[in-house]
Amino acid sequence: MSTDPYEVLGVKKGVSPGDLQKAYRRLAKKYHPDLNPGDKTAESKFKELSAAYALLEDPEKRAQFDRGEIDASGTERPRQNYYRDYANSEQDHPYANSSGFADFMGSEDALSELLRRGARAQANRRGHDLEFRLPIKFIESIAGASKRLTLPDGNTLDVAIPPGIVAGQVLRLRGKGAPGLGKGGFGDALIEVEIMPDRLFTRERDDVYLEWPISLSEAVLGAKIKIPTPTGDVTMAVPKASNTDTTLRLKGKGAPKQGGGQGDQMVKLKVMLPKGPDPDLEAFVANWENGKTYDPREGMAS
Amino acid sequence: MKITKQEFLIRSGLGQETLASWLEEQWLIPSDSSVETSFSDIDIARAQLIRDLQEIMGVNDEGVGVILNLVDQLYSMRRTLMTLQNVVQHPSD
Numbered sequence: 001m002s003t004d005p006y007e008v009l010g011v012k013k014g015v016s017p018g019d020l021q022k023a024y025r026r027l028a029k030k031y032h033p034d035l036n037p038g039d040k041t042a043e044s045k046f047k048e049l050s051a052a053y054a055l056l057e058d059p060e061k062r063a064q065f066d067r068g069e070i071d072a073s074g075t076e077r078p079r080q081n082y083y084r085d086y087a088n089s090e091q092d093h094p095y096a097n098s099s100g101f102a103d104f105m106g107s108e109d110a111l112s113e114l115l116r117r118g119a120r121a122q123a124n125r126r127g128h129d130l131e132f133r134l135p136i137k138f139i140e141s142i143a144g145a146s147k148r149l150t151l152p153d154g155n156t157l158d159v160a161i162p163p164g165i166v167a168g169q170v171l172r173l174r175g176k177g178a179p180g181l182g183k184g185g186f187g188d189a190l191i192e193v194e195i196m197p198d199r200l201f202t203r204e205r206d207d208v209y210l211e212w213p214i215s216l217s218e219a220v221l222g223a224k225i226k227i228p229t230p231t232g233d234v235t236m237a238v239p240k241a242s243n244t245d246t247t248l249r250l251k252g253k254g255a256p257k258q259g260g261g262q263g264d265q266m267v268k269l270k271v272m273l274p275k276g277p278d279p280d281l282e283a284f285v286a287n288w289e290n291g292k293t294y295d296p297r298e299g300m301a302s
Numbered sequence: 303m304k305i306t307k308q309e310f311l312i313r314s315g316l317g318q319e320t321l322a323s324w325l326e327e328q329w330l331i332p333s334d335s336s337v338e339t340s341f342s343d344i345d346i347a348r349a350q351l352i353r354d355l356q357e358i359m360g361v362n363d364e365g366v367g368v369i370l371n372l373v374d375q376l377y378s379m380r381r382t383l384m385t386l387q388n389v390v391q392h393p394s395d
Contacts, residue, residue, distance in 0.1 A: 025360055028354070029359050035369075082347060088377065088381075095348070096374065098375075101379055114390070118388060119385065121385075
């Protein structure tokens with residue numbers, strides 16, 4: 001993309017305002033997207049032209065650009081949809097005018113028969129599918145949920161999120177799309193589910209992973225502790241002599257598997273010492289012979 | 303989506319009188335019920351096209367009418383082509 005506005009408009013640097021406008025008009029006539037409905041590049045060309053002209057038609061901005069104080073970015077004017085976006089759609093509108101080819105429609109030849117068949121098919125065409133994105137919480141993706149989508153037209157759509165849904169999965173709600181024509185019926189609503197990351201849980205296949213802190217006493221002596229799962233808290237037995245990275249399995253607490261069954265929740269323990277110095281702990285460890293001889297770095301490359 | 307006349311004037315940036323003359327020329331054809339005139343998104347986009355023709359391209363009123371007539375025929379022809387394409391691709395429908 002050329003960013004020199006003079007180059008975009010095909011004019012020399014010293015061009016007079018009159019010639020500048022003339023050049024812009026000539027190119028705008030050629031590239032206006034509504035006058036080139038089949039040309040996908042027309043819109044970007046026209047945008048570029050308009051941005052270049054917006055910069056150069058303003059004497060102050062043009063002088064600043066010439067002195068190198070500003071560049072050509074940021075002068076694009078915001079633009080809503082073009083007419084061609086509506087007139088090209090299959091929706092009926094009052095501006096349709098078939099007088100330019102009416103002679104093809106009335107005769108007995110093959111083309112007019114095809115057109116008539118097309119018109120009949122068109123008359124009972126099914127409505128369009130409408131696509132939506134729906135962000136949900138991680139917990140909702142495992143446990144399932146019922147969500148309400150507000151549509152652009154202000155209507156709402158209730159969406160049942162099945163338990164165990166994965167990111168990017170598309171839910172199809174039959175008959176909740178755009179209305180069809182004649183006997184065509186409604187299209188479908190296609191809802192792409194986006195799962196927001198969770199502070200605690202991650203997921204791998206059908207299993208849910210959680211890292212959970214335990215105290216030194218719980219690790220050494222074992223304990224029953226409360227563990228969150230996507231479907232609510234459960235009590236889990238931490239066995240004696242558990243350690244950091246010890247991973248415990250909570251059977252059936254993961255995501256539902258396709259075709260039955262349930263994944264597991266894997267709980268990875270993390271042993272946490274109490275915060276700050278603790279004289280009792282220090283005294284205990286100082287007298288603990290085994291603790292002095294144990295080398296956790298044994299076998300690690302140095 | 304239906305748009306009231308007031309909202310149409312704001313969103314299209316047209317004045318009352320300009321709108322009246324465009325309606326007179328049938329450059330815009332809003333849907334007219336017995337209760338009130340209502341516009342839609344396609345009317346707003348069409349108004350923008352007319353403004354582009356006049357302000358950017360310097361087309362005069364006579365020219366706008368001619369262009370709109372041909373533009374409407376072009377878009378109808380495109381829709382017919384799309385219909386034909388559908389029939390050719392799915393002959394059983």
